[in-house]
Amino acid sequence: MLKISVIGTGYVGLVSGAGISDFGHRVICADISESKIKSLIEGEIPIYEPGLDDLVKRNVNAGRLSFSTNIDTAIHQADVVFIAVGTPQGKSGNADISAVESVARTISKNINGYKVICTKSTVPIGTGQRIKELISENIPDGGEFDYVSNPEFLREGSAVKDFLWPDRVVIGATSDRAFKIMREVYRPLYVNEKPMLHTNIATAEMIKYASNAFLALKISYINEIANLCEASGADVHQVAKAMGQDGRISAKFLHPGPGFGGSCFPKDINALAAFANKKELPIKTIEAAIETNEIQKSRMVSKLKKMMNDDFSGKTVAILGLAFKPNTDDVRESSSIQMIREIQEGGGSIRAFDPIANDSMKEIIPDIKYVDSWEEACKDADSATIMTEWNEFRGMDLDRLKTLLSNPIVLDTRNILSIEKLTKLGFTFDNVGRKIVHEN
Numbered sequence: 551m552l553k554i555s556v557i558g559t560g561y562v563g564l565v566s567g568a569g570i571s572d573f574g575h576r577v578i579c580a581d582i583s584e585s586k587i588k589s590l591i592e593g594e595i596p597i598y599e600p601g602l603d604d605l606v607k608r609n610v611n612a613g614r615l616s617f618s619t620n621i622d623t624a625i626h627q628a629d630v631v632f633i634a635v636g637t638p639q640g641k642s643g644n645a646d647i648s649a650v651e652s653v654a655r656t657i658s659k660n661i662n663g664y665k666v667i668c669t670k671s672t673v674p675i676g677t678g679q680r681i682k683e684l685i686s687e688n689i690p691d692g693g694e695f696d697y698v699s700n701p702e703f704l705r706e707g708s709a710v711k712d713f714l715w716p717d718r719v720v721i722g723a724t725s726d727r728a729f730k731i732m733r734e735v736y737r738p739l740y741v742n743e744k745p746m747l748h749t750n751i752a753t754a755e756m757i758k759y760a761s762n763a764f765l766a767l768k769i770s771y772i773n774e775i776a777n778l779c780e781a782s783g784a785d786v787h788q789v790a791k792a793m794g795q796d797g798r799i800s801a802k803f804l805h806p807g808p809g810f811g812g813s814c815f816p817k818d819i820n821a822l823a824a825f826a827n828k829k830e831l832p833i834k835t836i837e838a839a840i841e842t843n844e845i846q847k848s849r850m851v852s853k854l855k856k857m858m859n860d861d862f863s864g865k866t867v868a869i870l871g872l873a874f875k876p877n878t879d880d881v882r883e884s885s886s887i888q889m890i891r892e893i894q895e896g897g898g899s900i901r902a903f904d905p906i907a908n909d910s911m912k913e914i915i916p917d918i919k920y921v922d923s924w925e926e927a928c929k930d931a932d933s934a935t936i937m938t939e940w941n942e943f944r945g946m947d948l949d950r951l952k953t954l955l956s957n958p959i960v961l962d963t964r965n966i967l968s969i970e971k972l973t974k975l976g977f978t979f980d981n982v983g984r985k986i987v988h989e990n
């Protein structure tokens with residue numbers, strides 16, 4: 551059993567801390583936010599993440615997981631300290647690593663004996679060296695450390711599953727001693743023969759960016775193919791399915807939509823593009839993926855506007871789904887933000903419903919009407935737009951939707967509604983890459 555401290559209790563820190571305690575280690579999750587730690591101690595999980603509640607409870611009850619605002623003590627007690635604080639997008643596309651630097655300085659003052667210091671936050675390639683230097687600056691006598699980069703590949707909404715059953719674990723470490731300790735941290739995975747890649751630090755940092763950027767690229771690509779499908783009468787779902795059956799391509803992340811969002815893809819691909827420019831090696835494919843994503847978001851607004859006679863003014867639009875994807879209350883960079891703002895700018899009003907993300911969106915856009923069901927959102931509205939593929943929208947009763955709307959206009963940006971049924975019921979509708987032209 552190792553003693554672990556995780557600094558930062560956001561999605562990554564909390565899921566990793568709880569997951570590592572489930573592997574049998576003693577974990578302190580520490581954060582400077584008194585309110586976050588207070589609610590965690592009281593048994594409340596500050597984020598919506600399926601399965602996290604049970605994972606935390608189980609390990610708190612077993613005495614393996616605790617929470618604290620005392621970061622100094624958390625560092626003193628640990629064999630391994632994970633840095634898992636936020637790295638939001640800063641100026642000129644670069645990630646803002648000030649929180650990571652601040653934690654590194656705190657670690658530096660508090661190192662007693664040997665420790666592994668491991669970064670889980672997504673930091674720009676090459677930052678490991680900077681963190682190492684910061685930690686070395688004030689290290690007290692007798693203090694010793696090795697630095698490790700251990701990027702996280704978890705997805706919001708399935709983060710617990712992704713942490714406990716990962717496809718691979720990447721450990722960037724130049725010291726064998728540190729690598730062996732990290733292997734011990736992930737012992738149950740190692741024993742189960744999950745691939746554990748030992749790389750140098752820059753490689754581990756690059757793997758994280760290269761993976762996220764590739765997935766974002768895949769989405770932008772299928773979105774552009776979807777547009778071509780619309781122009782040619784092809785069905786993008788069949789195209790994506792057949793493409794995915796080629797093992798070299800894989801079916802995952804080929805689902806067209808209103809443009810990707812979230813706290814990771816937009817930030818990470820911008821950071822990779824900024825890094826590439828700094829190195830005078832512009833990464834054109836990724837720059838194009840970024841641009842395509844912006845165009846895709848605007849295209850969704852145009853699609854809706856076109857169906858509403860090119861005029862939002864004085865009209866009410868029901869927005870169904872606010873989160874950037876299902877199973878999360880996170881609305882960061884969600885395409886619904888642009889949709890709502892442009893409808894507002896066009897003089898329309900919004901009635902919005904998300905099964906769990908209404909409150910998060912209220913913080914960003916307070917001046918629209920939030921309601922508690924899709925029926926309420928759609929009642930007497932001039933159109934309805936699905937922005938997030940929540941299961942409850944998949945099962946939506948379209949006959950009922952038709953009676954609720956004052957105009958039967960539907961934009962399905964996630965392609966979850968039955969085209970046959972929408973056609974049969976006489977809806978005016980659009981989707982992404984599936985408006986099939988029937989050939990005679």
Ligand code: UGA
Pocket residue numbers: 672702703704705706707762765769802803804805806807808809810811812813814815818874875
């Ligand atoms: C992403 C990566 O998938 C994780 O592996 C990574 O660890 C994480 O970022 C991170 O860097 O922390 P996440 O942002 O939680 O995870 O969400 P995804 O499931 O990747 O979805 C991102 C966006 O792409 C969503 O807006 C989603 O709707 C969209 N998407 C995804 C599509 O439009 N089509 C798809 O086929 C897949």
